[in-house]
Amino acid sequence: xSTEHIDIFDTTxxxxxxxxxxxxxxxxxxxxxxALDNLGVDIIEAGFPISSPGDFHxxxxxxxxxxxxxxxxxxxxxxxxIEVAAExxxxxxxxxxxxxxxxxxxxxxxKFNSTREKIIEQAVEAVKFARNFTSDxxxxxxxxxxxxxxxxxxxxTAVVKAGATVLNIPDTTGYCLPDEYGxxxxxxxxxxxxxxxxxLSCHCHNDLGLATANAIAGVINGARQIECxxxxxxxxxxxxxxxxxxxxLRQHPALHLSTNIKTQQLTGLSRMVSQEMxxxxxxxxxxxxxxxxxxxxxxxxxxxxxxxxxYEIIDPADVGVTESSIVLTARSGRSALAYTAxxxxxxxxKNDLDIIYLEFLKFADNCKQVQDNDLHHxxxxxxxxxxxNY
Ligand code: KIV
Ligand code: ZN
Numbered sequence: 001x002s003t004e005h006i007d008i009f010d011t012t013x014x015x016x017x018x019x020x021x022x023x024x025x026x027x028x029x030x031x032x033x034x035a036l037d038n039l040g041v042d043i044i045e046a047g048f049p050i051s052s053p054g055d056f057h058x059x060x061x062x063x064x065x066x067x068x069x070x071x072x073x074x075x076x077x078x079x080x081x082i083e084v085a086a087e088x089x090x091x092x093x094x095x096x097x098x099x100x101x102x103x104x105x106x107x108x109x110x111k112f113n114s115t116r117e118k119i120i121e122q123a124v125e126a127v128k129f130a131r132n133f134t135s136d137x138x139x140x141x142x143x144x145x146x147x148x149x150x151x152x153x154x155x156x157t158a159v160v161k162a163g164a165t166v167l168n169i170p171d172t173t174g175y176c177l178p179d180e181y182g183x184x185x186x187x188x189x190x191x192x193x194x195x196x197x198x199x200l201s202c203h204c205h206n207d208l209g210l211a212t213a214n215a216i217a218g219v220i221n222g223a224r225q226i227e228c229x230x231x232x233x234x235x236x237x238x239x240x241x242x243x244x245x246x247x248x249l250r251q252h253p254a255l256h257l258s259t260n261i262k263t264q265q266l267t268g269l270s271r272m273v274s275q276e277m278x279x280x281x282x283x284x285x286x287x288x289x290x291x292x293x294x295x296x297x298x299x300x301x302x303x304x305x306x307x308x309x310x311y312e313i314i315d316p317a318d319v320g321v322t323e324s325s326i327v328l329t330a331r332s333g334r335s336a337l338a339y340t341a342x343x344x345x346x347x348x349x350k351n352d353l354d355i356i357y358l359e360f361l362k363f364a365d366n367c368k369q370v371q372d373n374d375l376h377h378x379x380x381x382x383x384x385x386x387x388x389n390y
Contacts, residue, residue, distance in 0.1 A: 003256045006249060007225040008242065009201060010036050011045040012273060013062070014074055015239050016229035022277040026058045032276060033062040035269050036230075037069050040260040041242075043096060045227075048074040049088035050081045056088050063092035070136065072096040077126035086133035097130040100140030100168065103147040103155050116151060120158050127162040138166035140203065145171030149184055153191040160194040166225060167192070167200050171214055174207030174237060182217030189222040201225035206237040215240040216248055219257055230273040231281050231288065243270060243287040243319070251313060267320040287314070293324040298333025301326050305339050328375070330364035337375075344372050346379060352386045 013029050016022070024032070029046070036044050046062040047055040063071045071092040075081035077099050089095035101112075101123050108114050114122075123139065130137040139159040144152055156167050169188065171181055181204070189195055202218030202225070204211040215226045232241030246261045270288035274281050283290040293316040295301045303310035304324060316324050326336050334357050341348050341356070348356065359378045364370050370378075379390060 001256050003253075003258045004224065006219055006257050006259050007042040007199065007201075008040075008246065008259050008261060009043040009045065009072070009225050009227040010041040010229065010242060011203075011227050011239065012036070012229040012233065012242075013058075014045040014047050015227075015235060016233040016273075017047070017277075018235050019233050019238075019277070019279065022233065022279055024058075024276060026054070026061055028276045029058045030061055030065055032230075032273060033066055035265070035272060037066050038262070039265050039269055040262050041069050042260065043070040043072050043225075045072045045074060045098065047088075050075065050084040056084065059085075059088040060091065063089050063095065066092070070094040070096050072098050072138065075099045075126075075130075077101040077122050079126075079129055082126060082130050082133070086130070089134070094136065095134045096136040096138055096166075097134055098138045098140060098168070099126045099130050100138075100142055101126070102142040103152060104143035104145075105148070106146065107143050120155055123155055124158050124162040127159045127164045131163040135165070137164050138168055138201065139164040140168035140170055142170055143172045144169040144184070145173060145176045145181065145204075149187045150191075152184070153188055156188060156192040157194065160192060160198055165198055167198055168203050168225075168227065169200060169218070169223070170203035170227075171205060171211075172203075174205035174211060176204075176210070176214055178210060178213040178217035181214040182221040185218045185221040185223050199224045201227055202240070203227040204240045205235065206232060206239065209237070211238065211240040212244045212248070215245050219249075220255065231270050231279070231285065233273070233277065233279060241286070242266075247287050247314060247319065250318075263318050264320045287319055292316075292319075293321050294327050295324065295336075296327040296329045297331045298336065301336035301339070302333055305335055328360075328364065328370035329368065330361060332364070332370075340372070340375060341379070344375060346390055347388075349387050352382075352388060355382050355385050 046059040049056040049059045059073050073085035073089050075085040085097050200223040202215040202223045204214040226245050228240040228242040230242050232238040243266045246259050249257045267288050295304045300311045338348055338353050359382050
């Protein structure tokens with residue numbers, strides 16, 4: 001069975017940058033865009049050009065800089081937005097206009113005070129207008145997660161006919177369950193007229209912690225693009241995390257889905273984005289968190305020291321981490337203590353280990369983590385009771 005390619009659409013610089021306090025200047029955006037291009041993403045959503053002169057300028061500069069990826073600009077389904085997005089993208093080698101409108105009954109009634117018929121008309125007009133500037137037009141059906149599937153298929157059919165080349169199905173509010181989101185994508189593959197000419201895209205938010213699971217359910221059911229951000233940053237609880245979906249597809253070859261991402265760059269890029277945005281990554285964050293490859297309980301440490309694969313499903317080198325770490329805490333066992341002691345220069349006999357372990361536990365019970373310096377100190381304190389003179 002051949003492997004199919006999943007396009008990685010990075011929206012760190014658009015949906016990601018919407019996070020309060022994370023605004024970037026143009027120089028910072030260029031640095032991140034360049035790193036994303038080198039990472040191997042297929043599409044970079046560079047911003048929302050009509051939103052401010054600064055964002056317009058950033059999109060324009062990113063469009064000039066990026067060598068490989070398609071550069072995309074967001075717009076509402078409004079002519080002026082689309083014109084401004086096209087203008088900002090004019091230097092891009094591969095420009096994409098991303099336009100769209102809310103399709104759920106809640107958006108139609110409360111946001112637009114409109115009707116389903118008028119929403120389809122506006123969507124079609126926007127797509128046709130965008131096609132005057134580029135042949136690559138992505139349409140987003142905002143709040144598709146809560147949009148009735150039959151109506152969503154009707155909207156999608158109309159915009160495909162109008163010239164859309166990618167259909168973005170956002171779970172804008174992060175409401176869907178993975179089965180539900182997967183079924184929505186499957187329904188669209190079966191009911192949108194002309195679907196064979198276009199790509200379906202997953203754009204999932206993390207309000208219930210399901211953004212990654214939903215995106216994966218989407219591609220299993222036929223979507224061929226995932227919209228995501230580095231570290232999963234984004235509105236409210238964030239978006240699908242790029243590093244998570246990429247590693248899921250890589251670690252599950254039976255899915256027969258792959259990306260072009262150079263995974264060894266993931267940790268470095270995560271740190272860069274965190275630093276530029278001033279947003280710390282939680283220590284237990286999958287793939288790129290400080291503790292993603294750290295082992296602190298005795299049972300796990302003993303296993304990892306014997307064979308890394310007992311408690312690790314990813315080789316840390318594959319995501320750019322030099323090695324797994326053994327962290328000494330009051331929950332650590334003799335095996336981790338001997339391993340760490342050896343690393344810092346002590347080859348302990350069994351008897352020495354028994355003596356030092358007792359001292360170690362007394363010390364460890366009073367602190368969160370025992371550092372190498374502490375261990376030197378513990379060994380020095382026990383010196384006159386040890387067989388070997390260290
Ligand atoms: O979450 C969402 O619906 C979006 C669209 C603007 C694509 O970010
Ligand atoms: Zn979004």
